[in-house]
Amino acid sequence: MEYEVIIGLEVHAELSTKTKIYCGCTNEYGSDPNTHCCPVCTGMPGALPVLNEKVVEYAVRAGLAMDCDITRESKQDRKNYFYPDTPRAYQISQFDLPLCVGGKVDVNVEGENKTIGITRIHIEDDAGKLVHDAYTGGTLVDLNRAGVPLIEIVSEPDMRSAADAVAYVEKLKGILEYIGVSDCKMQEGSLRADVNLSLRPVGQKEFGTRTETKNLNSFRSIARSIEFEIERQKAVLEAGGVVYQETRRWDDEKGEGFSMRTKENANDYRYFPEPDLLPINLSEEYIENIKKSLPELPESRKARYMSELNLPEYDAGIIISSKALSDFFEEAGKVCGNYKAVSNWIMSDIIRASREYEFEYDNMPYTAEQFGHLIQLIDSGKISGSIAKTVFEEMIKTGNEPEKIVEEKGLAQVSDEGAIKEVVDRVVAANPQSIIDYKAGKDRALGFLVGQCMKEMKGKGNPQILNKLILEILNK
Amino acid sequence: MEIRREDIEHIADLSMLNLSEEEIETYTKNMQEIVEFANQINELDTENTLVSAFASDAYNVFRKDEVRESLSRDLLLKNAPSSNGEAYALPSME
Incomplete structure (x- = not known):
C-alpha cells in the first residue's frame, strides 16, 4: 500500500539572554557544573521566580518574524513531572495562552515552494543535564542549564518528508539568528527538535497514530531519524500491526530509534496556572515597537x-x-x-x-x-x-x-610593458617550435607561451599585457 | 467526586513512589477528605464572577536581564544527600 507521511515539529531554541528566565544566574554555556545556580533555579523551598523581560521580548520578536498573532493577555502554567533534571518537580511553561499563535514560514524544498504553518510559540525553562558517571556507574546532575530560557515553536503537521523537515528547521534557524534571539548552535544543544510522525494510506483523511522522537540536535539526525521512523511504521502497518503512540529516542551512532516510554498515563502533566507568576499583558505599543525594531529577514535579503x-x-x-x-x-x-x-x-x-x-x-x-x-x-x-x-x-x-x-x-603584479617584454622575448626565443606550431594553427601554443612567461614572472605578470605582447610577436 | 484506589496508584506512579497496601488505603481516604474540603468552594454562586486564574490584579512583573552572582558550589551542594563535589550524585538513571 502507498502511504503518506505526516510530520509536525516541535523546535526548542535557547534564547541568548544574559540571564536565566526566572533568576539572575548567567545564561552562559560551557562552565563548570553547578556554578550558575541559585535557590530559584535549583527549586529551593520558598524561592520565587521573576520573569526576565527580555524573554518576553525575544519570544514576541520570534513570533512577529514568523507571522504569528501575539497574545495580548497571556500567562504561564505549571507542568508537573518528577525527574531529577527538574529539581522543582515541575517545568514552568505555557499551556492554553501561549505568547504567539497562528504563524507560518515559507520554505523551498528542492525547487518547490511550501508554506509550513506554525501553531504556537511559547516560553518555558530548560531542564538540567544528567551525565552518566563512568567512575561510579551512577548519574550526575548539573543544574547550570536549569532555568535557561527556551521558546518552543510548534508547527502544524504540514511536512511530508525528511527534506521538508530539514528545510523547515534550516529556515527557523536562519530567522532566529537574523533577529538575534538565539545563537542556534545545534552542537551545543541550543536548537533541538522533536519530530512527530505518522503514516496514513494515500487518500485517507484521518491521521494515523503518531510517534514522537525527541531531542534531535543536528540536521543529519533529524533527516536520518525521520527516514528510519517512516520505514519502521511502514513495516509495522504492512505486517498488519498497530503503531503505538509513544515517545522515542534516536541513537545517532547506531543509526536507529528506540521506544522510551509506552505507558499510556506517562504524559499526565496536570497543568495548572502558575501561581508564582503574574499574567503577561502586552500593549499595542509594545508589540508595534518590537515590530519596528525587527531587522531585514533572510527572504527579503535574498530577493534584494x-x-x-x-x-x-x-x-x-x-x-x-x-x-x-x-x-x-x-x-x-x-x-x-x-x-x-x-x-x-x-x-x-x-x-x-x-x-x-x-x-x-x-x-x-x-x-x-x-x-x-x-x-x-x-x-x-x-x-x-x-x-x-x-x-x-x-x-x-x-x-x-x-x-x-x-x-x-613581493606579490604585486608587474604591469610595466618594458619589463614584461623582456621576459616575453626571452621565452619566445627559447621556444622557437611554439611559433611554428602557432602558425600551423595550434592555438595551444599561445597558452603554453603565456604559461612559461607567468612561470618566469612567478605569476606576477599582468595577464592582459602578457597576452598582448606575445600575440604581437606571433602575428608578426 | 469519588477517589478510587486506582487514582492513588496513578498519582504514586507519576511521583515515582512505591506505596504499601496500607498506605494506599490511608491515602485514598485522606485524598477523599481533601477533595471534599476543596469542593466546598462549589457552593459559592459564581454566576456574575469573571473567570480568572489569579487572585491579584497585578500583571507584568518583570526583572531586568542583569546578571547577579550565583551561589557558591560548595554552599549549593551542602544540602545534597550525595555529591562528588561538583555535581549531585544519584543512582543510575540510565
Missing part, C-alpha cells in the same frame, strides 16, 4: 541580492543561509563595491576554506573589510586573480592585511 545585485538564486540562497555569511557579504561588498566578485569568492574559496580550516562564518580569520581590500587589489590590477588566491591563503594563516602580504611577499 537577486534583483539589485544580480546574484543567481542559488548563490543568494547560500549566502543568506547564514546571517554571519550574509553580513560578511554585505560589508565586504560595501568596502570594494564589487558584490559580484565577493559572491563568487564566497561560493568557491570562502566556503571551501571554512570547511578545510574548520572555522565558523561568525569567526573567520580575516575581517570583511580586509576581504574587501583583497578584491580592490584585484580590481585595480595590483595583483592578478591567481596571486589573489595566494594572498587569501596567507590572510587565513596570518590574519594580516592583504596590502601588507602583497608588499612583504
Whole structure:
C-alpha cells in the first residue's frame, strides 16, 4: 500500500539572554557544573521566580518574524513531572495562552515552494543535564542549564518528508539568528527538535497514530531519524500491526530509534496556572515597537541580492543561509563595491576554506573589510586573480592585511610593458617550435607561451599585457 | 467526586513512589477528605464572577536581564544527600 507521511515539529531554541528566565544566574554555556545556580533555579523551598523581560521580548520578536498573532493577555502554567533534571518537580511553561499563535514560514524544498504553518510559540525553562558517571556507574546532575530560557515553536503537521523537515528547521534557524534571539548552535544543544510522525494510506483523511522522537540536535539526525521512523511504521502497518503512540529516542551512532516510554498515563502533566507568576499583558505599543525594531529577514535579503545585485538564486540562497555569511557579504561588498566578485569568492574559496580550516562564518580569520581590500587589489590590477588566491591563503594563516602580504611577499603584479617584454622575448626565443606550431594553427601554443612567461614572472605578470605582447610577436 | 484506589496508584506512579497496601488505603481516604474540603468552594454562586486564574490584579512583573552572582558550589551542594563535589550524585538513571 502507498502511504503518506505526516510530520509536525516541535523546535526548542535557547534564547541568548544574559540571564536565566526566572533568576539572575548567567545564561552562559560551557562552565563548570553547578556554578550558575541559585535557590530559584535549583527549586529551593520558598524561592520565587521573576520573569526576565527580555524573554518576553525575544519570544514576541520570534513570533512577529514568523507571522504569528501575539497574545495580548497571556500567562504561564505549571507542568508537573518528577525527574531529577527538574529539581522543582515541575517545568514552568505555557499551556492554553501561549505568547504567539497562528504563524507560518515559507520554505523551498528542492525547487518547490511550501508554506509550513506554525501553531504556537511559547516560553518555558530548560531542564538540567544528567551525565552518566563512568567512575561510579551512577548519574550526575548539573543544574547550570536549569532555568535557561527556551521558546518552543510548534508547527502544524504540514511536512511530508525528511527534506521538508530539514528545510523547515534550516529556515527557523536562519530567522532566529537574523533577529538575534538565539545563537542556534545545534552542537551545543541550543536548537533541538522533536519530530512527530505518522503514516496514513494515500487518500485517507484521518491521521494515523503518531510517534514522537525527541531531542534531535543536528540536521543529519533529524533527516536520518525521520527516514528510519517512516520505514519502521511502514513495516509495522504492512505486517498488519498497530503503531503505538509513544515517545522515542534516536541513537545517532547506531543509526536507529528506540521506544522510551509506552505507558499510556506517562504524559499526565496536570497543568495548572502558575501561581508564582503574574499574567503577561502586552500593549499595542509594545508589540508595534518590537515590530519596528525587527531587522531585514533572510527572504527579503535574498530577493534584494537577486534583483539589485544580480546574484543567481542559488548563490543568494547560500549566502543568506547564514546571517554571519550574509553580513560578511554585505560589508565586504560595501568596502570594494564589487558584490559580484565577493559572491563568487564566497561560493568557491570562502566556503571551501571554512570547511578545510574548520572555522565558523561568525569567526573567520580575516575581517570583511580586509576581504574587501583583497578584491580592490584585484580590481585595480595590483595583483592578478591567481596571486589573489595566494594572498587569501596567507590572510587565513596570518590574519594580516592583504596590502601588507602583497608588499612583504613581493606579490604585486608587474604591469610595466618594458619589463614584461623582456621576459616575453626571452621565452619566445627559447621556444622557437611554439611559433611554428602557432602558425600551423595550434592555438595551444599561445597558452603554453603565456604559461612559461607567468612561470618566469612567478605569476606576477599582468595577464592582459602578457597576452598582448606575445600575440604581437606571433602575428608578426 | 469519588477517589478510587486506582487514582492513588496513578498519582504514586507519576511521583515515582512505591506505596504499601496500607498506605494506599490511608491515602485514598485522606485524598477523599481533601477533595471534599476543596469542593466546598462549589457552593459559592459564581454566576456574575469573571473567570480568572489569579487572585491579584497585578500583571507584568518583570526583572531586568542583569546578571547577579550565583551561589557558591560548595554552599549549593551542602544540602545534597550525595555529591562528588561538583555535581549531585544519584543512582543510575540510565
